[in-house]
Amino acid sequence: MTLTFPNRSRSYDEAGQRVRFIGHDGMFEIPFGVELDALATAKSAAPTAEAGYLAAFDSARDKIHAVAQKAYSHGRRNVYLLTRSDFL
Numbered sequence: 001m002t003l004t005f006p007n008r009s010r011s012y013d014e015a016g017q018r019v020r021f022i023g024h025d026g027m028f029e030i031p032f033g034v035e036l037d038a039l040a041t042a043k044s045a046a047p048t049a050e051a052g053y054l055a056a057f058d059s060a061r062d063k064i065h066a067v068a069q070k071a072y073s074h075g076r077r078n079v080y081l082l083t084r085s086d087f088l
Contacts, residue, residue: 003030003072005065010057012050018081019057023068031079032068038084063087 003023010021018033039056057064067086 003069005068008061010054012053014050019053021057021064021068023065023072025072030072032071032082033079034064034082035084038082038087 003025005021005023007022007024010019013020013033016033017036019036019039020031020033023030023032034057036053039053039060064082067082068080071080071082071086
């Protein structure tokens with residue numbers, strides 16, 4: 001199957017210092033997280049509050065999904081955490 005992102009929801013995880021989102025491979029949900037440092041790289045400006053992080057995610061959504069698909073293609077894991085190095 002192919003990884004898709006039909007649900008546009010995302011959430012800020014302050015404790016984990018990431019934004020979480022879900023991909024789907026057929027009927028399976030695949031959890032992802034993007035470290036806050038990676039969002040700053042994706043947006044080219046460091047957001048400082050929850051709304052800023054979510055806005056950074058939204059503005060870089062296509063790139064984030066492309067990086068998530070690449071990470072997913074390298075093998076199956078329980079959770080995928082995208083870091084700054086994934087975006088370079």
